[in-house]
Amino acid sequence: MRPGVPRWxxxxxxxxxxxxxxxxxxxxxxxxxxxxxxxxxxxxxxxxLSLSLRTxxxxxxxxxxxxxxxxxxxxxxxxxxxxxxxxxxxxxxxLPPVVGGLALLYTFGRRGLLGETLEVLGxxxxxxxxxxxxxQTFVALPFLVVSLEGALRxxxxxxxxxxxxxxxxxxxxxxxxxxxxxLPxxASGAVLAFARALGEFGxxxxxxxxxxGVTRTMPTQIYLLRETDADxxxxxxxxxxxxxxxxxxxxxxxxxxxxx
Amino acid sequence: MTLELAATVTDRDVEVALEVADxxxxxxxxxxxxxxxxxxxxxxxxxxxxxxxxxxxxxxxxGRRLVPPHARRTALLAQxxxxxxxxxxxxxxxxxxxxxxxxxxxxxxRARGWLAEVGxxxxxxRRPGRLSGGQAQRVxxxxxxxxxxxxxxxxxxxxxxxVAVAPALRQTLKRVLEGRTTLLVTHDVLDALLLADRVVVLxxxxxxxHGPTAEVLARPRSAFAARVAGLNMVxxxxxxxxxxxxxxxxxxxxxxxxxxxxGDAAVAVFxxxxxxxxxxxxxxxxxxxxxxxxxxxxxxGDQVRVRAGDxxxxxxxxxxxxxxxxxxVPVTFAVKATEVDVxxx
Numbered sequence: 345m346r347p348g349v350p351r352w353x354x355x356x357x358x359x360x361x362x363x364x365x366x367x368x369x370x371x372x373x374x375x376x377x378x379x380x381x382x383x384x385x386x387x388x389x390x391x392x393l394s395l396s397l398r399t400x401x402x403x404x405x406x407x408x409x410x411x412x413x414x415x416x417x418x419x420x421x422x423x424x425x426x427x428x429x430x431x432x433x434x435x436x437x438x439l440p441p442v443v444g445g446l447a448l449l450y451t452f453g454r455r456g457l458l459g460e461t462l463e464v465l466g467x468x469x470x471x472x473x474x475x476x477x478x479x480q481t482f483v484a485l486p487f488l489v490v491s492l493e494g495a496l497r498x499x500x501x502x503x504x505x506x507x508x509x510x511x512x513x514x515x516x517x518x519x520x521x522x523x524x525x526x527l528p529x530x531a532s533g534a535v536l537a538f539a540r541a542l543g544e545f546g547x548x549x550x551x552x553x554x555x556x557g558v559t560r561t562m563p564t565q566i567y568l569l570r571e572t573d574a575d576x577x578x579x580x581x582x583x584x585x586x587x588x589x590x591x592x593x594x595x596x597x598x599x600x601x602x603x604x
Numbered sequence: 605m606t607l608e609l610a611a612t613v614t615d616r617d618v619e620v621a622l623e624v625a626d627x628x629x630x631x632x633x634x635x636x637x638x639x640x641x642x643x644x645x646x647x648x649x650x651x652x653x654x655x656x657x658x659x660x661x662x663x664x665x666x667g668r669r670l671v672p673p674h675a676r677r678t679a680l681l682a683q684x685x686x687x688x689x690x691x692x693x694x695x696x697x698x699x700x701x702x703x704x705x706x707x708x709x710x711x712x713x714r715a716r717g718w719l720a721e722v723g724x725x726x727x728x729x730r731r732p733g734r735l736s737g738g739q740a741q742r743v744x745x746x747x748x749x750x751x752x753x754x755x756x757x758x759x760x761x762x763x764x765x766x767v768a769v770a771p772a773l774r775q776t777l778k779r780v781l782e783g784r785t786t787l788l789v790t791h792d793v794l795d796a797l798l799l800a801d802r803v804v805v806l807x808x809x810x811x812x813x814h815g816p817t818a819e820v821l822a823r824p825r826s827a828f829a830a831r832v833a834g835l836n837m838v839x840x841x842x843x844x845x846x847x848x849x850x851x852x853x854x855x856x857x858x859x860x861x862x863x864x865x866x867g868d869a870a871v872a873v874f875x876x877x878x879x880x881x882x883x884x885x886x887x888x889x890x891x892x893x894x895x896x897x898x899x900x901x902x903x904x905g906d907q908v909r910v911r912a913g914d915x916x917x918x919x920x921x922x923x924x925x926x927x928x929x930x931x932x933v934p935v936t937f938a939v940k941a942t943e944v945d946v947x948x949x
Contacts, residue, residue: 502686508673509648509680510751512703517674520699524690 368585375582376575383579391557392565393583399473399561400541403480407537410481411488412530416522418489419496437486444482445550452478453551475552476559480541487540488533495529496522532595539591542584605754605785611646611656618642618809621656624755629786631800631817635828639809640789644757647787648680649673661754674703679753683764685744687732693719693743694728700751718746722776738769742776749780756786762795774798793832797821805829825871825949827914836879836915838872839949846892847872847946855892857944869949878943879917881910882936883927892944894937898929912937 376383383389418430436444451457452469462469469475503525507517523530545563552559554568562584569577610621618639624630632640645651647658649665649672658665660678665671679700687696697715698708706714719725724742732740741761748756761777762770778798788799796803796817803820805813805828812826824830830837840849842864846856855872864870885893896912901924903909908924910917917937919927929935 502684503688505650505673506680506682506686507688507699507703509650509676509678509757510700510703510747511674511677512699513674516703520702521688524688 371578371581371585374578376579379575380579380582383573383576384583386576388556388560389565389576389580392560392562392580395473395476395557395560396542396562399476399480400538402477403484403541404534404538406477406481407485407488407541408530408534411485411533411537412492414485415489415492415496416518419493420501434486434490436483437490441479441483441544441546441548442550445479445547445552448475448479448482448547448551470551471553471555471559473552473558476548476561479547479551480544483544483547484537484540488530488537491533491536492526492529495526495533498529499525535591535595539588539595542587605661606659607647607755607785607787608659609643609647609656611643611653611658613639613642613646613651614654616642616809620806620809620811622804622811622814624785624787626785627783628802629781629784629788629800631796631803632787632789632806633791633796633803633828633832634806636791638806640806641759642809643806644680644759644787644789647755648678648757649676650680676755677751677753678755678757679748679751680757680759681744681748681761682759683761685732685737685740687735687740687743687747689732691731692728693724693730693732693735696732696743697747697750699747704752715746715750718750719743721749721780722746736769737765738773741765741773745773745777745780754785756781756784758786758788758790760789760791762790762792791832793821793834796832803829823945823947824873825947830873831914834876836874836876838915840870840872842866842868842870842946845941853894855894855939855944855946856941857892857946858941859946861947864946864948870946871949872944872946874939874944876904876909876916876918877907878939879915880938881917881919881923881927881929882938885936886938891938891940894939896935896937898931898933898935900931901929910935 384393414433418426449456449470451459452462452475453459454463454468454470459470469478503521504517507521512520543563544561545567548559548561549564554560554564562580566577566580569580606626607624609623612619616639620639620643622630622643632643634640642651646653649670652670653666656666660676665676687693688699691699694712694715697718698711701711701714702708716725716728719728722742722745724739724746727735727739727743735743745761762773765773774795781799788795790796800817802815803817804811805820805826807826807828813820813824813829820829821833824833824835824837827837827839838847838849838853838855840847840853842859843866846854847870848854857872857874885895894915896915898910898912900911901908902911904918906921907918908921910919910924910929912935915937927935
């Protein structure tokens with residue numbers, strides 16, 4: 345027996361579900377199935393798809409490399425100002441991506457905070473593929489940090505304390521106890537970060553621009569095609585929907601507790 | 605491997621000093637929330653004392669820089685075995701040696717040896733999720749010992765176990781603790797009796813009593829030790845052949861040990877079996893008579909234990925029925941002076 349829910353909540357719940365699912369049905373209904381192959385196979389589309397996959401993979405790696413230590417520091421240490429720092433680090437979750445892109449431009453752009461220093465070193469970041477990766481990492485990093493910090497807090501420190509009394513140095517504890525225990529959380533965090541990077545549009549366009557093969561990712565390509573070639577836009581969208589569905593499947597299986 | 609520990613932890617109101625000699629097992633007894641686990645955490649390096657020092661085997665662990673837990677070689681075994689869920693039993697036991705830099709093969713061989721030592725060699729390939737509570741605790745003991753600790757810290761290792769498996773595990777512990785420097789936190793008199801050479805009794809964060817196990821249990825000086833040993837105790841001052849408590853109770857008895865002078869702090873200790881229960885105070889005999897109210901009745905072997913506040917009497921079932929005993933009934937507890945042991949506190 346369950347306590348049950350009031351019957352009236354079913355109506356708004358069903359409305360909400362329809363609101364989410366109907367657009368998906370609508371776009372799939374618009375897919376020009378016979379031409380999908382040729383539409384996705386065009387040079388511009390292939391470039392965009394390949395660039396998106398490569399940059400999203402790179403930014404996911406960056407998210408793991410930077411985000412795992414961040415989550416560990418946030419979950420396992422305490423220092424003055426930690427709460428404020430956590431809120432600020434997670435800011436990109438709620439910041440409009442366009443604003444994030446502008447902020448990156450004023451940091452790494454030619455006239456930006458670090459831009460001149462980088463220029464002296466012969467590095468130009470803005471409007472390059474590296475800028476795409478940076479924009480994606482900027483917006484996706486908080487997803488990984490939030491999900492992993494939660495997993496670390498749930499796992500608790502008890503196993504780590506025991507490992508320490510058994511003579512394991514902090515690095516050994518991290519490698520042999522902490523990481524294996526939160527692996528499902530890390531996996532789902534990485535998948536979420538990948539998905540967020542793949543869909544990144546606002547910050548990318550602002551900071552990296554839209555140059556075919558260099559900075560024009562799938563979302564930008566879809567946005568540009570939408571006016572001139574609606575069928576092409578829909579076909580590319582289908583590709584992203586498929587990736588999104590796969591991501592949800594993987595993230596669901598990787599939930600903490602599911603795999604252990 | 606001797607341990608000297610003196611620690612003050614202000615926010616838990618703990619101020620304790622104790623020593624464990626080389627190869628000795630010391631039981632830390634006391635009521636819940638009295639600071640026993642705090643003492644273990646200080647010894648293991650998981651908690652920094654506000655004041656005090658911990659010296660293990662001549663090495664100061666609480667100098668200007670606190671020696672971290674992993675560099676202390678003080679394995680901690682708690683109530684919850686806390687086996688790493690992603691490793692097999694064998695890999696769990698091999699964890700300590702592996703962390704000390706022993707090669708995989710050698711670490712596994714050593715782990716197998718320890719699993720056999722605690723009678724768990726057939727569990728080597730199992731994940732912790734597929735072990736019973738008793739099995740998991742055996743593996744956890746093997747894991748702690750395999751780390752080759754200079755000091756073994758046990759925090760109520762049997763408290764979470766079935767009564768059915770605890771005795772066998774206690775025997776195993778008795779065997780493997782032989783000759784090891786061990787600090788054992790417990791509130792079980794059997795653990796203290798079977799495993800410990802000495803006991804230290806804590807109450808509200810202070811050491812109230814310590815000494816060889818048999819001596820403390822036979823002649824307790826603290827209320828907790830008396831309760832653990834199953835003895836009645838009345839504390840007061842020695843005066844005119846009796847121990848007189850502040851609340852007016854007086855228990856006549858025969859002093860033993862160092863001579864008592866009038867006014868000395870003393871305790872009167874007697875067994876519940878030596879107490880007779882009456883509905884009306886008996887007259888004439890050289891007995892102590894204490895007027896009490898029954899608070900509880902419980903089975904005790906083939907007898908009935910009659911509790912009245914902090915005192916207890918054992919009577920036969922027949923007598924209990926005849927006296928019509930029930931909680932709330934006023935009765936008199938009587939005990940002969942020859943049955944009462946009196947000594948200085």
